Amino acid sequence: MTRKLLTRRSFLHVGTTAAIAGVGYAGYRAMSAPGFLGVLESAEYATLNAQRALLSGQPLAREFSPSDMSPVFKANGTTMPGGVVYQEFLANNFSSWRLRVDGLVANPMSLSMAELKRAPQRTQITRHDCVEGWSAIGKWTGVPLGHILEQAQLAPNARYVVFHCLDDVYEDSGRYYESVDLFDAFHPQTILAHSMNDQALPVAHGAPLRLRVERQLGYKHAKYLTRIEVVDSYKNVAQGNGGFWEDRGYEWYAGI
Amino acid sequence: MTEIATPDNDVAAPAPREIVYRHRVVTRVTHWVNALCFTLLLMSGLQILNAHPALYWGQFGADNDTAFIEFFAARPDGRDGELKGFTRVGPVTFETTGLFGVSNDSDGDVRVIAMPGWATIPTNRDLATGRRWHFFFAWLFVINGAVAVGASVLNGHLRRDLLPEKRELRPRHILGDIWNHARLRLPKGDEAKRYNVLQKVSYLGVGLxxxxxxxxxxxxxxxINASAPWMLDLFGGRQSARTIHFLAASATVAFVVVHLAMVLLAGPINEIRSMITGRFVVPPENKS
Incomplete structure (x- = not known):
């Protein structure tokens, strides 16, 4: 009778259970290893390539009617930049503020708000999607980024546009920044907005100028712009991931 | 080893064991990949929900808009009262302390968070990493699902095993099957070799x-909204889609609970083995 304790069948059962447990444990260990996050990050390139194929005709993000707008548009991230520089701009109503456009351009520029408003304008009522999950619909007016880049005349090796901002998100965090590639930079709805809901852009929403890049999530829409830098790679900017939140683990491509 | 008697020979009335090959390899592999993906998508999805634990209907929705479902913490007994967790669905609010809204972390400390740490990937609040897990396994889930559906159409699994026959859709047959399930009388013999109508409807339903x-x-x-704006119209807006995403995940969790209960009732070793090796011991007909 004792020999029957380990029959072939029960041996197989024990063996199978042990094998499943072993595979499960090995899987758990592998997924906890630091290198696994790198494997997970590969999904971002699949998403980028798939969406770029779907967006190759450069369709517009949906535009809404005034009756669709959020009664209150939530402000997120920095809502009042600290620091002497910004407070000085605020005191003089941004009359001394200018937007620098430099980097890989033949014609570096320094633009005042009056000059930006004399350029061609575009108004759009669009939905803003935060990475946290909420959405708000608002009306934006500004200069198409593509127009500014054409004026600046890109060098042949230009690949990305880096947006430098005036705000620290928290103490000693370093300044906010973002970047987009030329595919999104030249999209007709990618604008440098100075007005929101028919008013001058409020401080909480990025006064005096913010980016709208409508087919991506909210953290790409850099506020408090001070400088636009054209580069061939963003590896040398800050921690090298292309943006403030990208340096903290978020995807550079925020189309989902 | 092979000379030793199998346990079946110990049974007093040795009925011949009928073993059928129940699941093809593509069914078994896609089943387990799907189970893994769904588990990880659910847990990373709850991590993402923690970043804004409120669900709305319509195109937009944020702090100042009325949520349909929300998870929150409050001190109902005043400022010095105990911190409690709540879940509101429409007009009804439930206290859910310990699960939703307020829960304990692994050190036993009280934490204000919508979903408890044991249910999320990662355990701590980390939206960026939760998104990495979610979108990686979303890709695997979609590829695996496409293989499963494609194979089921091509090899006849869908037509032969999953689509209910006309006679099975008669109300009398469905009610009879519900009555049998309610009494926990599960199919035996030849009836156990194929899916019953409730199984068929459940498996097709969870697929949908x-x-x-x-x-x-x-x-x-x-x-995707820019390339396929019709999807916004189909679901009534991005925030509606987000709410339906959550409700569909919740319904799938309910399916999994019933599915696992049925596996336990029907004989877990035989059922799980049939989804690993493909071989299924047909439960013998009752003699009584």
Whole structure:
């Protein structure tokens, strides 16, 4: 009778259970290893390539009617930049503020708000999607980024546009920044907005100028712009991931 | 080893064991990949929900708009009262302390968070990493689902095993099957070799739920919105899609609970083995 304790069948059962447990444990260990996050990050390139194929005709993000707008548009991230520089701009109503456009351009520029408003304008009522999950619909007016880049005349090796901002998100965090590639930079709805809901852009929403890049999530829409830098790679900017939140683990491509 | 008697020979009345090959390899592999993906998508999805634990209907929705479902913490007994967790669905609010709204972390400390740490990937609040897990396994889930559906159409699994026959859809047959399940009288003999109508409807239904989750997930993407704006109209807006995504995930969890209960009732070793090796011991007909 004792020999029957380990029959072939029960041996197989024990063996199978042990094998499943072993595979499960090995899987758990592998997924906890630091290198696994790198494997997970590969999904971002699949998403980028798939969406770029779907967006190759450069369709517009949906535009809404005034009756669709959020009664209150939530402000997120920095809502009042600290620091002497910004407070000085605020005191003089941004009359001394200018937007620098430099980097890989033949014609570096320094633009005042009056000059930006004399350029061609575009108004759009669009939905803003935060990475946290909420959405708000608002009306934006500004200069198409593509127009500014054409004026600046890109060098042949230009690949990305880096947006430098005036705000620290928290103490000693370093300044906010973002970047987009030329595919999104030249999209007709990618604008440098100075007005929101028919008013001058409020401080909480990025006064005096913010980016709208409508087919991506909210953290790409850099506020408090001070400088636009054209580069061939963003590896040398800050921690090298292309943006403030990208340096903290978020995807550079925020189309989902 | 082979000379030793199998346990069946110990049984007093040795009925011949009838073993059928129940699941093809593609069914078994896609089943387990799907189970893994759904578990990881659910847990990373709850991590993402923690970043804004409120669900709305319509195109937009944020702090100042009325949520349909929300998870929150409050001190109902005043400022010095105990911190409690709540879940509100429409007009009804439930106290859910310990699970939703307020829960304890692994050190036993009280934490204000919508979903408890044991249910999320990672355990701590980390939206960026939760998103990495979610979108990686979303890709695997979609590829695996496409293989499963494609194979089921091509090899006849869908037509032969899953689509109910006309006679099975008669109300009398369905009610009879419900009555048998309610009494926990599970099919035996030849009837156990094929899916009963409740199984067929459940498996097809969960397939539709998973498809719905993929579609509503894509409808939350501003990039997909620009290339396929019809999806916004189909679900009534991005925030509606987000709410349906959550409800479909919840319904799938309910399916999994019933599915696992049925596996336990029907004989867990035989059922699980049939989904690993493909071989299924047909439960003998009752003699009584």
């Amino acid at each position: 739920l998973l498809l719905m989750m993929i579609m509503t997930g894509l409808t939350m993407s501003p990039g």
